[in-house]
Amino acid sequence: MPVPEPARGLRVALLGCGVVGTEVARMLLEQGTDLAARAGAPLELAGIAVRDASRPRDAAIPRALLTEDAESLVAGADIVIEVMGGLEPARGLLLRAIEGGAAVVTANKALLAVDGPTLYKAADSAGVDIYYEAAVAGAIPIVRPVRESLAGDHVRRVLGIVNGTTNYVLDQMATGGLDLDGAVRQAQELGYAEADPTADVDGYDAAAKAAILASLAFHTRVSADDVAREGIRGITSDDVAWAARTGHAVKLLAIAEQTGEGVSVRVHPALVPIDHPLAGVKGAFNAVFVEADGAGPLMFYGQGAGGRPTASAVVGDVVSAARHRVLGGKGPQESTYAARPLLPPDAAVTRYQVRLRVADLPGVLAQVAGVVGDHGVSIDTVRQTGPSEGTAELVLTTHAAREASLAATIAAVRTLEPVREITSVLRVEG
Numbered sequence: 001m002p003v004p005e006p007a008r009g010l011r012v013a014l015l016g017c018g019v020v021g022t023e024v025a026r027m028l029l030e031q032g033t034d035l036a037a038r039a040g041a042p043l044e045l046a047g048i049a050v051r052d053a054s055r056p057r058d059a060a061i062p063r064a065l066l067t068e069d070a071e072s073l074v075a076g077a078d079i080v081i082e083v084m085g086g087l088e089p090a091r092g093l094l095l096r097a098i099e100g101g102a103a104v105v106t107a108n109k110a111l112l113a114v115d116g117p118t119l120y121k122a123a124d125s126a127g128v129d130i131y132y133e134a135a136v137a138g139a140i141p142i143v144r145p146v147r148e149s150l151a152g153d154h155v156r157r158v159l160g161i162v163n164g165t166t167n168y169v170l171d172q173m174a175t176g177g178l179d180l181d182g183a184v185r186q187a188q189e190l191g192y193a194e195a196d197p198t199a200d201v202d203g204y205d206a207a208a209k210a211a212i213l214a215s216l217a218f219h220t221r222v223s224a225d226d227v228a229r230e231g232i233r234g235i236t237s238d239d240v241a242w243a244a245r246t247g248h249a250v251k252l253l254a255i256a257e258q259t260g261e262g263v264s265v266r267v268h269p270a271l272v273p274i275d276h277p278l279a280g281v282k283g284a285f286n287a288v289f290v291e292a293d294g295a296g297p298l299m300f301y302g303q304g305a306g307g308r309p310t311a312s313a314v315v316g317d318v319v320s321a322a323r324h325r326v327l328g329g330k331g332p333q334e335s336t337y338a339a340r341p342l343l344p345p346d347a348a349v350t351r352y353q354v355r356l357r358v359a360d361l362p363g364v365l366a367q368v369a370g371v372v373g374d375h376g377v378s379i380d381t382v383r384q385t386g387p388s389e390g391t392a393e394l395v396l397t398t399h400a401a402r403e404a405s406l407a408a409t410i411a412a413v414r415t416l417e418p419v420r421e422i423t424s425v426l427r428v429e430g
């Protein structure tokens with residue numbers, strides 16, 4: 001009987017050796033035997049492209065593999081892993097890898113949410129795989145379930161905490177008594193937030209992930225620019241304390257919904273009832289709920305960031321791509337056949353909790369309630385504290401209404417003579 005030929009090793013090029021890349025390299029090098037058995041061929045790490053090869057690195061990284069010549073590394077690779085981040089040169093390198101016939105794996109949600117379709121189209125034309133499980137919620141398997149496991153179902157809603165840094169910051173504001181700046185500094189010290197925390201704090205990172213999830217869930221192209229985005233910069237310690245007093249936690253949520261009219265995708269801080277599972281997501285963890293007609297509610301929970309958890313998702317994708325190289329076949333293509341209309345941000349339906357300081361005079365509550373009612377918005381609860389120095393604090397929670405009606409209501413309430421200040425307006429979700 002002929003002895004089977006040992007499978008040819010697959011040349012793997014790694015672009016980036018930072019937080020994620022270091023752990024990807026470690027897994028490829030330390031788990032080579034298991035990965036070869038699972039992939040059907042040895043995965044040979046051909047090189048690791050970095051900006052500065054002379055920088056000190058983790059002891060697990062063989063210096064001989066480091067190169068500053070990413071272009072040469074990509075040429076001739078079977079699988080290219082991109083964990084550099086940023087738009088360029090990541091996009092150009094991925095395109096050249098695809099055109100050269102390599103399968104690609106990326107964790108770069110910023111690039112995918114801005115220009116994913118160019119990469120998907122190129123991969124389709126070249127007949128190669130593009131995988132990106134790590135781009136949304138780190139270690140949590142969410143891209144594959146939405147793209148593949150739910151391909152036979154009708155997803156109605158995706159709701160989640162997809163940014164670990166802001167979840168940590170809000171958690172510290174609630175439990176550690178820190179203000180926003182103090183909590184961000186702490187997140188930086190712990191390595192969650194970057195030196196420039198803008199992408200996390202202002203919701204860009206969550207918006208990119210929301211765009212990717214919405215595109216997959218609704219078979220419709222959604223880019224980062226289509227996502228209504230509001231970060232946590234305006235959240236005060238007072239908001240967080242009031243949230244707790246009214247039985248809520250403040251969370252930065254990504255919400256993608258499909259209604260009869262179209263698709264709405266938004267990222268904003270919201271009050272979540274304390275008994276809702278999302279309120280229990282602490283620290284830098286992530287959680288995503290998916291509601292589908294057939295499957296019903298599904299929940300995915302785990303570490304949304306960090307080198308090792310993210311590398312787990314990346315290497316899983318590498319094994320999938322490698323199996324296709326060895327056995328034939330190809331992963332799913334971009335699916336945009338539904339091309340649902342994208343709804344404007346003010347079409348979303350939500351509830352508001354409004355805190356306002358008013359003159360403590362007879363009839364003021366009725367006046368405020370009258371203006372709210374005139375805009376077709378219904379009040380669910382009212383709570384009053386004070387008075388202090390002739391001013392009372394009102395906390396109104398509305399029933400669900402269109403964002404446009406709620407915004408018009410707030411604008412009108414603001415003009416009422418007894419209203420001293422609208423202290424905060426937060427959406428209530430879950």
Ligand code: NDP
Pocket residue numbers: 015016017018019020021049050051052053055070082083084085086088089107108109110134135138304305306307310
């Ligand atoms: P880092 O900043 O830690 O690492 C980036 C790496 O890429 C570094 O090794 C850097 O080289 C290299 N690099 C950057 N630009 C170039 C360039 N022009 N040419 C060659 N090499 C370059 O990033 P992370 O590891 O944190 O993130 C990587 C990707 O993974 C990003 O897309 C990010 O969004 C995504 N991601 C990150 C997660 C996390 O928890 N960190 C979680 C999920 C996804 P050098 O070392 O020489 O500076």
Ligand code: HSE
Pocket residue numbers: 135137138162163164165166192200205304305306
């Ligand atoms: N900065 C992101 C977060 C990790 O805090 O969740 C990368 O997706």
